[in-house]
Amino acid sequence: MRRVVRRVRTVAMHDRTRKILGATVRHTAYVWGGAGVVTKRAWEGRTVAVHHRMRALSLATGDTVAAAEWQDKADSFRRERHQRRMDLIARTPQAVKSAAIGVAGVEGALLLLGACMAIHDHQLYDVVVPTRAAMDAIRAVCWFVGIAWGPTLALTLFAGLSHLWRAGQKHETAPAWARPASGTATDVPITPSIVVTALRDLGIAQLKNGIKEMADGAAGMLGPITLAGCGVEVDVTLPSGVSTEEVLNKRRKLAENMNRHEHELHMVIPPTPRTVRMWIADCGALDEPIGPSPLVLDADMTADYKSGRAPWGQDLRGETALISLFQRHMLVTGLSNQGKTASLRALALWLALDPRVKFRVADLKGVGDWGMFKGLAEVLIEGPTDEHVMEATHMVEEGVEEMQRRGELMRELSAKGWSQDRILADPRFAPLVLIVDEAQVAYGSGARETHVAESGAVKYGAPYGGQKQTSRYFQAIKKIHDQGRAVSVTTWEGTQDPTDQNLPARSRAGNHIRASLVVGTESQAKMALGDAPVDAGAAPHKLRQGLDKGTLVVAGDGIKLAPGQPSITVRTHFIDIDPAKEIAERAKARRAGVETRSPQEPEQEVDHLADVLTVLGEADRLRSPDMLHGLKNLNSVVYGEWTFEVLTQALKPLGAEPRKYNGNPSISRARVLAAIERRAEEAEEATEFDTE
Numbered sequence: 001m002r003r004v005v006r007r008v009r010t011v012a013m014h015d016r017t018r019k020i021l022g023a024t025v026r027h028t029a030y031v032w033g034g035a036g037v038v039t040k041r042a043w044e045g046r047t048v049a050v051h052h053r054m055r056a057l058s059l060a061t062g063d064t065v066a067a068a069e070w071q072d073k074a075d076s077f078r079r080e081r082h083q084r085r086m087d088l089i090a091r092t093p094q095a096v097k098s099a100a101i102g103v104a105g106v107e108g109a110l111l112l113l114g115a116c117m118a119i120h121d122h123q124l125y126d127v128v129v130p131t132r133a134a135m136d137a138i139r140a141v142c143w144f145v146g147i148a149w150g151p152t153l154a155l156t157l158f159a160g161l162s163h164l165w166r167a168g169q170k171h172e173t174a175p176a177w178a179r180p181a182s183g184t185a186t187d188v189p190i191t192p193s194i195v196v197t198a199l200r201d202l203g204i205a206q207l208k209n210g211i212k213e214m215a216d217g218a219a220g221m222l223g224p225i226t227l228a229g230c231g232v233e234v235d236v237t238l239p240s241g242v243s244t245e246e247v248l249n250k251r252r253k254l255a256e257n258m259n260r261h262e263h264e265l266h267m268v269i270p271p272t273p274r275t276v277r278m279w280i281a282d283c284g285a286l287d288e289p290i291g292p293s294p295l296v297l298d299a300d301m302t303a304d305y306k307s308g309r310a311p312w313g314q315d316l317r318g319e320t321a322l323i324s325l326f327q328r329h330m331l332v333t334g335l336s337n338q339g340k341t342a343s344l345r346a347l348a349l350w351l352a353l354d355p356r357v358k359f360r361v362a363d364l365k366g367v368g369d370w371g372m373f374k375g376l377a378e379v380l381i382e383g384p385t386d387e388h389v390m391e392a393t394h395m396v397e398e399g400v401e402e403m404q405r406r407g408e409l410m411r412e413l414s415a416k417g418w419s420q421d422r423i424l425a426d427p428r429f430a431p432l433v434l435i436v437d438e439a440q441v442a443y444g445s446g447a448r449e450t451h452v453a454e455s456g457a458v459k460y461g462a463p464y465g466g467q468k469q470t471s472r473y474f475q476a477i478k479k480i481h482d483q484g485r486a487v488s489v490t491t492w493e494g495t496q497d498p499t500d501q502n503l504p505a506r507s508r509a510g511n512h513i514r515a516s517l518v519v520g521t522e523s524q525a526k527m528a529l530g531d532a533p534v535d536a537g538a539a540p541h542k543l544r545q546g547l548d549k550g551t552l553v554v555a556g557d558g559i560k561l562a563p564g565q566p567s568i569t570v571r572t573h574f575i576d577i578d579p580a581k582e583i584a585e586r587a588k589a590r591r592a593g594v595e596t597r598s599p600q601e602p603e604q605e606v607d608h609l610a611d612v613l614t615v616l617g618e619a620d621r622l623r624s625p626d627m628l629h630g631l632k633n634l635n636s637v638v639y640g641e642w643t644f645e646v647l648t649q650a651l652k653p654l655g656a657e658p659r660k661y662n663g664n665p666s667i668s669r670a671r672v673l674a675a676i677e678r679r680a681e682e683a684e685e686a687t688e689f690d691t692e
């Protein structure tokens with residue numbers, strides 16, 4: 001039994017079976033669908049359905065003149081049709097009469113011919129000979145028709161079916177899975193009928209019925225279809241009883257009904273009630289690059305913190321997406337490796353062109369993404385360890401102190417009658433931007449301040465990181481979110497996966513600009529952008545991981561949104577490391593040299609003798625320059641800056657310093673081994689002494 005089941009399954013899954021099934025379904029569907037097409041065409045040829053549709057379309061696009069013309073055409077079509085029918089009714093008895101007269105006339109002529117023949121041959125029978133001959137001719141025709149009927153019927157049927165098949169194939173009436181792969185149905189431009197059909201076939205019964213009931217072919221539910229960047233935009237007013245949410249939830253099906261991928265359809269809810277605004281991309285257009293940043297192209301570009309707007313990228317309409325950073329806290333989130341750092345850095349590079357703006361940067365990944373800010377930023381912390389989190393916390397806490405100082409100063413100056421503009425223009429209020437990239441490292445860190453009392457007891461202070469209220473980093477960020485804006489102290493955080501663990505809710509909500517690259521789920525999208533924009537259609541969770549790198553859904557202020565529009569999708573320009581360095585150099589050239597403070601790297605415990613021995617390898621001795629080169633390769637952090645003097649000073653106390661050999665200062669393996677042995681003996685003696 002199992003074998004039979006297995007065999008049946010093998011046959012069913014076999015490629016050939018699938019091909020046969022596909023072909024059968026395809027050709028049947030072509031004929032069946034073709035019959036529908038032909039019937040519809042015949043029906044439309046005899047009715048004013050087309051006139052009505054065209055009139056509704058003209059009305060929908062606001063062309064009332066064309067609508068009136070189509071109405072006139074429909075009226076005259078109806079009049080002419082009525083006239084034709086009346087004529088037919090009037091002509092039928094006449095035609096019957098004419099036929100009867102015709103038959104009588106022919107029969108009369110035949111009898112007359114027969115009479116002539118009878119007179120000539122003196123044979124009375126000849127009177128009916130022509131009539132009988134005519135009857136024989138008719139019988140022969142009937143006989144022929146009787147024989148030819150079968151093949152003629154078969155031929156007609158075949159011609160009819162092939163006509164239907166051709167009509168069906170032309171209109172792609174077979175299901176997509178059964179159509180040959182080479183079909184390029186995806187290149188279909190968006191027309192009102194495609195949109196209406198896509199909505200009708202969405203599987204929402206009330207929408208389908210609503211569309212059926214609309215006399216104008218439902219064209220009235222569509223606003224004008226306008227070109228918008230690399231796609232088109234249209235507002236759809238839904239019939240009563242259909243909620244916008246139902247349509248938003250069927251995004252993939254709706255996109256596929258219009259021969260688009262899901263990511264090529266964007267939907268938001270505009271302020272007009274019961275309306276969904278759809279932006280439908282041209283096929284494949286979103287996979288085309290948007291070109292380099294104006295920052296890269298224009299070497300003379302300048303920036304203005306207060307009144308300028310950073311050229312971040314393009315929105316879906318193809319318009320430049322400009323963002324104002326003036327007194328705005330910002331959060332950029334997204335899955336790893338999707339362009340978080342690049343998008344944040346692009347804004348910082350633009351802002352760096354305004355020499356007034358000060359930066360303090362903590363890059364808690366620390367692989368050099370922000371390296372070009374050395375000489376631009378006052379502080380640059382690079383690394384992912386707890387020590388780096390502590391430094392980042394200190395950096396933000398210093399930002400809080402600065403904010404508080406400015407707050408007091410602002411109160412004093414205001415009391416003296418200074419205007420807000422004058423205060424903010426004062427150098428003591430130079431904009432300060434605190435950037436923390438990979439902020440989830442801080443929110444996830446367990447680092448704590450540790451105090452060791454004289455008694456030896458260990459006491460712990462407040463945690464540096466974490467998401468609890470006690471977290472120093474979180475508290476400092478929160479304070480700046482609350483009070484920093486007015487005195488131009490702002491934070492920009494970049495973080496991966498905006499979950500509660502990675503990013504506390506209070507910290508998310510404190511930002512003026514919230515931008516999200518692709519995230520995993522709708523709930524993450526809500527954490528990234530807030531509930532309202534996602535409920536109204538913002539969908540970073542629908543972006544494609546890997547393919548939509550650098551594409552951000554942006555909510556909040558600072559970026560131009562149409563009235564009522566909750567979010568905007570921005571495809572950002574990518575500025576790679578090398579051009580970023582060039583822009584940073586331009587920015588440095590515009591400001592007085594900034595000394596970047598990089599908090600001390602923790603001292604590494606190193607054994608110089610052991611390292612020297614490693615570099616010596618099997619050699620008996622090595623020249624000092626070769627030794628220095630080898631040490632640098634071994635540990636660039638410790639030996640990167642070493643010179644001959646430093647090497648000598650480090651090894652001399654151990655008795656292994658370089659000595660001349662064949663005229664070249666060299667380090668001898670024998671002396672290094674002796675030094676190591678001596679050190680071990682000394683350590684042993686010291687231990688014995690301690691024990692005694």
Ligand SMILES: Nc1ncnc2c1ncn2[C@@H]1O[C@H](COP(=O)(O)OP(=O)(O)OP(=O)(O)O)[C@@H](O)[C@H]1O
Nearest residue numbers: 335336337338339340341342343549550572573574
């Ligand atoms: N706007 C963009 N357009 C095209 N590709 C981009 C864009 N931004 C980033 N990328 C690509 O994505 C890669 C990763 O970018 P980036 O380092 O900014 O990601 P990330 O999200 O910060 O990563 P991680 O979370 O691992 O630090 C870049 O090296 C680049 O190839």
